[in-house]
Amino acid sequence: MGVPDALEPFRTHAADALVAFDFDGTLAPIVDDPEAAAPMDGVAAALERLAARFGEVAVISGRPLAFLERWFPEPSGVTLVGLYGLEARRLGERADHPTSGVWRETMADVAGLARMKGPEGMDIELKGLSITLHYRRRPELEGEVIAWAEQIAGPTGLRARPAKMSVELHPPIDEDKGTVLQRLAGSHTGPVLFAGDDLGDVPAFQVLDELRAAGRGVLAVVVDGPEVPGALRDRADLLVDGPAAVADLVLALGT
Numbered sequence: 001m002g003v004p005d006a007l008e009p010f011r012t013h014a015a016d017a018l019v020a021f022d023f024d025g026t027l028a029p030i031v032d033d034p035e036a037a038a039p040m041d042g043v044a045a046a047l048e049r050l051a052a053r054f055g056e057v058a059v060i061s062g063r064p065l066a067f068l069e070r071w072f073p074e075p076s077g078v079t080l081v082g083l084y085g086l087e088a089r090r091l092g093e094r095a096d097h098p099t100s101g102v103w104r105e106t107m108a109d110v111a112g113l114a115r116m117k118g119p120e121g122m123d124i125e126l127k128g129l130s131i132t133l134h135y136r137r138r139p140e141l142e143g144e145v146i147a148w149a150e151q152i153a154g155p156t157g158l159r160a161r162p163a164k165m166s167v168e169l170h171p172p173i174d175e176d177k178g179t180v181l182q183r184l185a186g187s188h189t190g191p192v193l194f195a196g197d198d199l200g201d202v203p204a205f206q207v208l209d210e211l212r213a214a215g216r217g218v219l220a221v222v223v224d225g226p227e228v229p230g231a232l233r234d235r236a237d238l239l240v241d242g243p244a245a246v247a248d249l250v251l252a253l254g255t
């Protein structure tokens with residue numbers, strides 16, 4: 001299936017369609033310093049234009065909402081979902097997960113512990129409601145970082161999830177990109193597109209499979225790159241080559 005054919009149902013049923021994108025590795029190239037990540041030129045503005053025409057345009061990310069808002073400041077028509085569904089801004093309103101607040105303190109404590117007692121050389125990123133333990137700069141620490149994350153997860157009630165060159169600690173709330181996409185899809189009747197590049201996107205691709213089985217029009221866009229897991233490529237209706245190709249796709253949706 002070529003790009004123009006794949007996008008046709010979305011153009012035809014734009015007002016009922018949901019188009020959702022992961023952020024890192026999808027809208028924004030992966031960079032060594034996570035704080036320096038930025039969407040491809042023009043893509044944020046293009047998504048805003050789409051939001052005016054489409055049923056809903058969403059960015060669903062493991063990043064905190066505040067980070068996503070840098071690129072989609074208010075007033076914005078783009079739905080932003082951060083921390084895998086714990087934080088959200090939809091139709092200009094905050095829409096956080098109701099039980100997420102109590103976990104902020106635990107996260108701060110665990111981040112402090114990680115700084116004092118975690119493997120030396122591990123980078124610690126506290127995102128309010130989650131913590132990412134990075135070994136990107138020190139790949140040889142992989143085993144040690146994973147072991148430390150699992151060891152701290154048990155007694156604190158947190159859950160450890162593998163991610164790209166990192167481990168993330170999350171509150172035990174059953175939210176992921178799949179539950180988020182399912183909820184958003186329930187607000188619309190038209191086709192659903194999701195684009196992602198990472199293990200955290202798998203639940204969203206699973207929801208696309210379920211929607212497809214139920215007769216809904218869907219498009220699974222997998223963004224290829226050096227770190228993309230092979231199992232993810234197999235889920236693609238459309239395999240595109242990096243964030244630059246995603247930017248082209250966003251522009252093509254708007255034509």
Ligand SMILES: [Mg+2]
Pocket residue numbers: 022023024025026196197198
């Ligand atoms: Mg990603």
